[in-house]
Amino acid sequence: MKNIILLAPQAAGKGTQATRLKEKYNMVHISTGDMLREAATKKDELGIKIDKLISNGLFVPDELIFQLIEKKIQEKECANGYILDGFPRNIEQAIKYDEILSKYHQELGNVILIDVSRDEVIKRISGRRICPKCKKNYNINFADQKPKHNNVCDECHIELEQRKDDNKEAIELRLNTYYEKTKPVIKYYDDKNALYIVNGLGTPEEVFTRIDKIVGDSND
Numbered sequence: 521m522k523n524i525i526l527l528a529p530q531a532a533g534k535g536t537q538a539t540r541l542k543e544k545y546n547m548v549h550i551s552t553g554d555m556l557r558e559a560a561t562k563k564d565e566l567g568i569k570i571d572k573l574i575s576n577g578l579f580v581p582d583e584l585i586f587q588l589i590e591k592k593i594q595e596k597e598c599a600n601g602y603i604l605d606g607f608p609r610n611i612e613q614a615i616k617y618d619e620i621l622s623k624y625h626q627e628l629g630n631v632i633l634i635d636v637s638r639d640e641v642i643k644r645i646s647g648r649r650i651c652p653k654c655k656k657n658y659n660i661n662f663a664d665q666k667p668k669h670n671n672v673c674d675e676c677h678i679e680l681e682q683r684k685d686d687n688k689e690a691i692e693l694r695l696n697t698y699y700e701k702t703k704p705v706i707k708y709y710d711d712k713n714a715l716y717i718v719n720g721l722g723t724p725e726e727v728f729t730r731i732d733k734i735v736g737d738s739n740d
């Protein structure tokens with residue numbers, strides 16, 4: 521399978537779509553956000569530093585991200601293709617990623633932008649809730665994604681939580697950062713003719729159908 525880079529503002533459904541691609545095509549889902557949140561749970565010096573940056577909606581230093589990515593893509597399980605979710609996030613990372621790819625004789629593959637407006641993103645992020653136990657996601661701003669009972673997980677019956685970086689200030693900062701830093705990445709891949717733009721509105725199934733068509737056609 522060709523590797524995939526999923527680009528999108530926060531809460532555009534990157535994680536959901538990556539999971540579907542992973543299941544359908546047996547690819548590895550590489551989420552730098554998940555890797556960093558995992559590292560942040562270790563209360564060592566690095567974990568504390570990462571936790572602080574993430575909670576404030578700030579980028580983790582590029583060097584650390586490069587180490588994570590370079591190590592991960594060499595893993596045997598990535599040989600069948602992987603989906604990058606959350607990387608590259610700035611032009612420096614996109615350029616460095618090209619270097620890493622050529623170092624390991626790998627192809628870029630497809631870059632897919634899930635296109636969602638800023639207003640829609642804010643509505644999605646501010647309503648996002650997660651069960652701390654089973655990790656099921658809910659959204660209190662959308663009738664079809666609300667829990668049955670106010671702020672309680674349908675399965676575990678415990679109180680839902682909001683991600684630390686989903687507070688209003690951090691959302692604004694992360695979105696501003698996205699438009700400032702990640703837009704040039706979109707242009708970078710467009711200039712290489714590697715970019716596909718997919719409408720991110722609609723149900724996850726509808727968005728997946730659009731993405732799946734691109735992936736299916738390009739692997740024929």
Ligand code: AMP
Nearest residue numbers: 552553556574578579580585606607609
């Ligand atoms: P995400 O789950 O992709 O929204 O990532 C959560 C947070 O992790 C971001 O707001 C950043 O603080 C950090 N992060 C994730 N990926 C990167 C990256 N490629 N470069 C720098 N920071 C990152």
